[in-house]
Amino acid sequence: MTSVPALHSLVEDAISAAAARVLPRGAAGRDPLVRPSEHADFQSNLALALAKQAGLAPRELAARLLAELADGPLEAELSGPGFLNLTVGRQALWQQLAARLADDRLGVGTPLAGTRTVVDYSGPNIAKEMHVGHLRSTVIGDALARVLGHLGSEVARQNHLGDWGTQFGMLIQYLEEHPQPAGIGLAELDELYRAGRQAFDADPAFRERAQRRLVALQSGDPATLAVWRELVAASTEGFQRLYDRLGVLLTPADVDAESRFNDQLDGVVEELRAAGLAVESEGAVCVFVDGVEAPLIVRKKDGGYGYPATDLATLRHRVEVLAADRILYVVDARQALHFRQVFAVGRLAGWLPDSVQAVHVPFGMVLGTDGKPFKTRSGGTVRLADLLDAAIEGARTAVAERETVDEAVVRAAGIGSVKYADLSNARTKNYVFDIDQMTSLAGNTAVYLQYAHARVRSILARAGAAEPTVDPAAPMAPAERALLLHLDGFGAVLDEVADTLEPHRLTGYLFALAKALTEFYAQCPVLKAGTPAVRANRLALCTLTARTLVRGLGLLGIEAPERM
Ligand code: ARG
Numbered sequence: 001m002t003s004v005p006a007l008h009s010l011v012e013d014a015i016s017a018a019a020a021r022v023l024p025r026g027a028a029g030r031d032p033l034v035r036p037s038e039h040a041d042f043q044s045n046l047a048l049a050l051a052k053q054a055g056l057a058p059r060e061l062a063a064r065l066l067a068e069l070a071d072g073p074l075e076a077e078l079s080g081p082g083f084l085n086l087t088v089g090r091q092a093l094w095q096q097l098a099a100r101l102a103d104d105r106l107g108v109g110t111p112l113a114g115t116r117t118v119v120d121y122s123g124p125n126i127a128k129e130m131h132v133g134h135l136r137s138t139v140i141g142d143a144l145a146r147v148l149g150h151l152g153s154e155v156a157r158q159n160h161l162g163d164w165g166t167q168f169g170m171l172i173q174y175l176e177e178h179p180q181p182a183g184i185g186l187a188e189l190d191e192l193y194r195a196g197r198q199a200f201d202a203d204p205a206f207r208e209r210a211q212r213r214l215v216a217l218q219s220g221d222p223a224t225l226a227v228w229r230e231l232v233a234a235s236t237e238g239f240q241r242l243y244d245r246l247g248v249l250l251t252p253a254d255v256d257a258e259s260r261f262n263d264q265l266d267g268v269v270e271e272l273r274a275a276g277l278a279v280e281s282e283g284a285v286c287v288f289v290d291g292v293e294a295p296l297i298v299r300k301k302d303g304g305y306g307y308p309a310t311d312l313a314t315l316r317h318r319v320e321v322l323a324a325d326r327i328l329y330v331v332d333a334r335q336a337l338h339f340r341q342v343f344a345v346g347r348l349a350g351w352l353p354d355s356v357q358a359v360h361v362p363f364g365m366v367l368g369t370d371g372k373p374f375k376t377r378s379g380g381t382v383r384l385a386d387l388l389d390a391a392i393e394g395a396r397t398a399v400a401e402r403e404t405v406d407e408a409v410v411r412a413a414g415i416g417s418v419k420y421a422d423l424s425n426a427r428t429k430n431y432v433f434d435i436d437q438m439t440s441l442a443g444n445t446a447v448y449l450q451y452a453h454a455r456v457r458s459i460l461a462r463a464g465a466a467e468p469t470v471d472p473a474a475p476m477a478p479a480e481r482a483l484l485l486h487l488d489g490f491g492a493v494l495d496e497v498a499d500t501l502e503p504h505r506l507t508g509y510l511f512a513l514a515k516a517l518t519e520f521y522a523q524c525p526v527l528k529a530g531t532p533a534v535r536a537n538r539l540a541l542c543t544l545t546a547r548t549l550v551r552g553l554g555l556l557g558i559e560a561p562e563r564m
Contacts, residue, residue, distance in 0.1 A: 003103050003105040003106075003107050003108055003109050003491075004096070004099040004100055004102075004103045004107045005107070005109075006107055006488050006489065006490075006491050006492060007041070007088055007092075007093070007096055007485070007488045008034065008036070008042065008488065008489065008492060011034050011041075011042050011044075011074065011086055011088070012032045012034045014069065014072055014073075014074055015032035015033075015034055015044050015046060015065070015069075015084070015086075016030070016032045017068075018065045018068035018069050019032065019046060019050070019065060021068050022054075022061070022064045022065055022068060023050065023054050026050060026053050026054055027046075027050065030046065030049070030050065032044055032046050033045040033046045033049060034046075034086070036485065036489070037085065037086075039079065039085050040075075040077065040085035040086055040087045041086060041087050041088050041481075041485055042085075042086040042087075042088075043083050043084065043085055043086065044083070044084045044086060045082075045083060046065070046084070047059075047061040047062035047065055047082040047083075047084065048081065048082045048083070051082065057082075058081055058082030059078065059081065059082045061082065062078050062082040062083070062084055063078060065084060066078055066084065069084075073088070073089050073092050074086050074087065074088060074089070075087040075088075075089065090472075090475070090476045090481075091472045091473070093476065093481065093484055093485075094470050094471070094472040094473075094474065094476070094537065095470075095472050096484070096488065097470050097484055097487075097537070097540055097541065097544060098469075098470035098472070098540070100487065100488075100544055101467075101468060101470070101540060101543060101544055106490055106491075106544070106547060106548055106551055107488065107490060107491050108150065108151070108490060108491040108494055109151070109152075109491060110151060110152030111151055111152060111495065111498075112148060112151040112152040112153035112498065113152035113153075114152070115152070115153045115154070115325045115326065116153065116154045116155075116156065116322065116323055116324050116325050116326075117148050117153045117154070117155050117156070117324065117325065117326045117327075117328065118155075118156045118158055118318045118322055118324040118326070118327040118328065119141050119144055119145040119148070119155055119156070119157055119158065119328045119330065120141070120158045120159075120160055120256075120327070120328065120329045120330060120331070121137050121138060121140070121141020121142065121144075121145070121157070121158075121159070121250075121328075121330040122134060122137050122138040122141060122159045122239075122243075122248075122250060123137060123159060123160040123161060123162065123331065124161065124162065124235075124239055125161070125162035125163075126161060126162060126163040126231060126232050126235040126236070127167065127168070127171055127189050127190075127192075127193050127231055127235055128189070128190060128193055130238075130239060130242060130383075130384045131381040131382060131383065131384060132366045132374050132381075132382050132384060132387060132433065133332060133365070133366065134384065135366065135384055135387070135418070135422065136332075136363045136364075136366065136422055137330045137331060137332070137363070138243070138246065138248055138250070139246070139248070139418075139419045139422045139423060139557070140330050140361070140363055140422065140423065140427060140503060141157075141328075141330035141361075142248040142249055142250070142557045143419075143423055143503040143506075143555065143556045143557055144328060144330065144361070144497075144501055144503065145157050145249060146249070146554075146555045146556070146557060147494055147497050147498060147503070147506070147555050148498055150494065150555055151494060151495070151498050153326075156318075156322050156324070157249060157250060157254040158254060158256040158318070159250055159254045159255050159256060159257075160256055160257065160258065160314065161232075161235075161236070161239075161255055161256075161257040161258065162257075162258055163232050163235075163257040163258055163259045164257075164258040164259040164262065164310070165258070165306070165307075166214055166304070167193070167197075168214065168217055168228055168231070169210045169211060169212075169213040169214025169215075169216075169217060170196045170197065170199075170200045170210040170213075170214075171192065171193060171196050171231065172213050172217065172224055172227045172228060172231070173196075173206070173209050173210040173212075173213040174192060174195065174196035174199060174200075174206075174210075175192065175196075175227060175231075176213070176227070177206075178192075178195075180192075183234075184230065184231065184234045185234060185238065186234060186235055186237075186238025186239075187238075189231065189234060189235060189238075190383075196210075218304075232257075232259075236252065236255065240252060242384060242385060242388075245385075245388060245415070246388070246415060246419070246557075247415060247557055247558075247559065248557055249557075256314070258307075258310045258314075261310050261313035261314055261317070262305075264313040264316075265305040265309045265310065265313060268298065268309055268312050268313050268316070269285055269298050269299050269305070269309060271349065272285075272287060272298060272345070272349060273285070275348075275349060277345070277348055277349060278298055281295065282301070283301040284297050284299060284300055284301045285297070285298050285299035286298065287341075287345045287348075289341065289344040289345060289348065291344075292337075292340055292341055292344055293337070294337065294341070295341075296308050296341040296342065296344075296345050298312065298345075307338070308338065308341065308342060311338070311342045312342060312345060312346060312349075312351070315327070315342060315343075315346045315351055315352055315358065316346070316351040319351060319352060319353065319356055320351075324356060325355070325356060325357065326356070326357045326358075326359070327356065327357070327358045327359070328359050328361050328501065329358070329359065329360045329361060330361045330363070331360060331361070331362065332362065332363065332365075333362035333363060333364060333365075333428060335360070335362075336360060336362055339358075339360035340360075343358045343360075346358065359501070361427070361501050362427075362428055363427045363428060364425075364427070364428055364429045364430040364431065365430045366422075366430070366431060366433050367430050367431065367432045367433065368432070368433065369432055369433075369434050371432065374433055387418065387433070388414065388415060388418060390435055391414040391415070391417050391418045391435055391438070391439065392410060392411055392413075392414030392415070393414070394414065394417065394435040394436065394438070394439040395410055395413035395414035395416075395417055395439045395447060396410045396413075396414070397439070398413065398439045398440070398441055398447050399413050399447070399564060406561075406563070408561070409561045409563070409564055412450070412558075412559040412560075412561050413439070413446065413447050413450060413561075413564070414439070415558075415559075416446035416447070416450060416553070416558040416559060417435075417438045417439045417445060417446045417447060418438065419446070419556065419557055419558055420438070420445060420446035420449075420507060420556065420558055421433070421434075421437075421438035421445070421446075423503040423504060423506075423507050423556055424444055424445075424504050424507035424508070424511075425504060426502070426504055427501070427502055427503070427504065444507065444508075444511045446553075446558055447564075448511070448514060449510055449511065449514050449549060449553060449558075449560075450553075450558075450559075450560055450561060450564055451564055452514035452517055452518070452549065453546060453549040453550065453553070453560045453561075454560075454561060454562065454563050454564040456517065456542050456545055456546045456549070457546055457562050457563070458563070459526055459527065459539075459542055460539065460542055460543060460546065462527060463526070463527060463535075463539050468536060468539045468540035468543050469536050469540070470536065470537055470540045471533035471536060471537055473533070474531075474533040474534055474536075474537050475534070477523055477524050478523070479516075479519050479520040479522070479523040479524055480520060480524060480537070480538070480541060482516055482519065482520075483513075483516045483517060483519075483520045483541055483545065484541065486512060486513055486516045487513070487541075487544055487545060487548055489509065490509070490548055490551075490552070493505055493506055493509040494506065494555070503556060506552060506555065506556060507556065509552065510549060510552045510553065513545065513548060513549065513552075514549070517545050520541070524538055525538075526538040526539060526542060
């Protein structure tokens with residue numbers, strides 16, 4: 001479906017058209033350099049950029065562009081050394097509001113239609129409880145999957161579960177020796193893992209039995225495999241419960257676990273050898289890549305395969321079977337070298353053609369309020385489930401300050417706060433997990449935006465209006481203009497998120513939108529507006545703002561309750 005173009009792009013078109021008339025050859029294909037401005041609605045620097053080539057003084061060129069714009073709908077003004085200040089006519093702005101209201105995509109196009117994106121995110125490890133490190137991948141990956149999908153890309157979510165590896169020999173052996181009467185749940189698994197690890201480190205005889213168990217697992221011993229399956233099932237169910245609670249899109253169908261590639265690993269290494277890319281080095285099989293500081297170990301000394309070989313097989317699958325154009329790996333920044341190696345080897349082996357983009361989308365660490373890596377008081381890792389409980393309690397305080405408590409709202413606020421705090425921090429930076437701050441009503445938080453939304457809904461409910469109507473002849477206050485222009489930038493900010501893979505650009509946009517709304521309330525009474533036309537236009541602005549807040553939060557995976 002086509003959607004209403006943003007004013008920004010209409011202004012760009014007008015400037016490009018004017019430039020084409022002034023400089024028939026010189027302006028073709030040039031970015032018209034239009035930006036939102038404090039001095040007008042927009043400003044263009046095109047005259048400064050083209051002056052030299054046109055052999056004109058910048059102000060002279062700007063004046064000629066100005067003359068071309070004279071009959072159009074834009075008010076243009078020359079300023080400084082050759083800037084064009086551009087203001088959109090009031091009528092055109094009101095008409096834009098009306099068009100936006102009739103467009104269920106809120107002016108957002110589908111520029112990524114026809115592309116396929118793989119988003120690899122979450123990827124927790126079986127038999128260990130998900131901890132706060134996996135939170136970032138889960139929340140950021142989910143927001144990116146939503147935004148890219150909304151812009152038209154066909155998105156394949158891939159949850160690369162760590163369900164294979166040497167730890168399973170130890171764990172299965174420990175379970176065999178310590179049968180669990182009540183069955184295994186995720187919480188018990190974490191305990192068992194720790195106990196198993198302790199026995200493994202302390203008792204050489206146990207270590208030997210564990211190693212034999214690993215060989216049994218790898219060679220497909222049915223009894224051992226059965227226990228392994230049980231472990232995987234218990235963990236996967238626990239993870240899914242957490243995903244459902246968090247409100248992320250991941251389902252069991254998105255699981256793309258490491259073990260799935262086991263039978264391809266021989267082939268991967270053989271192909272690399274045959275191509276002369278892999279060589280024996282100190283008993284292991286390695287690929288050395290020019291410009292990458294360390295070799296990728298595709299087969300270990302003991303003959304086993306690990307994370308690197310598995311990721312190569314996974315990469316090949318994503319290109320050949322999933323037909324991806326772009327593959328995003330939303331994984332901890334500490335794995336940067338691993339991905340550089342895997343992508344480089346993938347290119348050399350021909351599994352990752354130039355037409356396909358593979359991107360490591362790294363993120364920083366979660367810190368405690370003491371500025372150190374987030375730990376429990378006793379130094380253990382913090383369970384994600386406990387964190388969510390704590391955040392919901394924090395949000396309860398914020399919500400209860402205002403209204404009678406509705407549990408669904410408290411949950412939406414608590415979960416939303418955790419996600420928003422993560423998404424609103426620049427992705428690559430570390431951030432401090434601080435429940436008081438993330439549930440504060442006075443800052444760049446989920447609850448602030450959720451309140452802004454609930455408040456505008458309550459105004460609309462009191463007005464009792466059906467679908468709003470817009471009167472293009474009505475006057476326009478500066479705060480109305482500012483709000484409208486900000487609403488108009490929604491599509492552009494989503495494009496920016498898709499380009500930079502930085503969800504905090506969207507949180508920043510929504511926060512600024514809520515502030516523009518507050519300023520609008522302060523200057524423009526809605527329900528008590530002076531005339532019916534003014535009131536109708538203000539209700540229309542409220543409606544579009546409410547829809548944009550819901551859509552924007554929704555693309556971050558955050559709920560916007562009707563009432564708070
Ligand atoms: N299981 C890994 C970890 O916890 C993350 C997997 C990321 N995805 C990948 N294709 N390597 O570190």
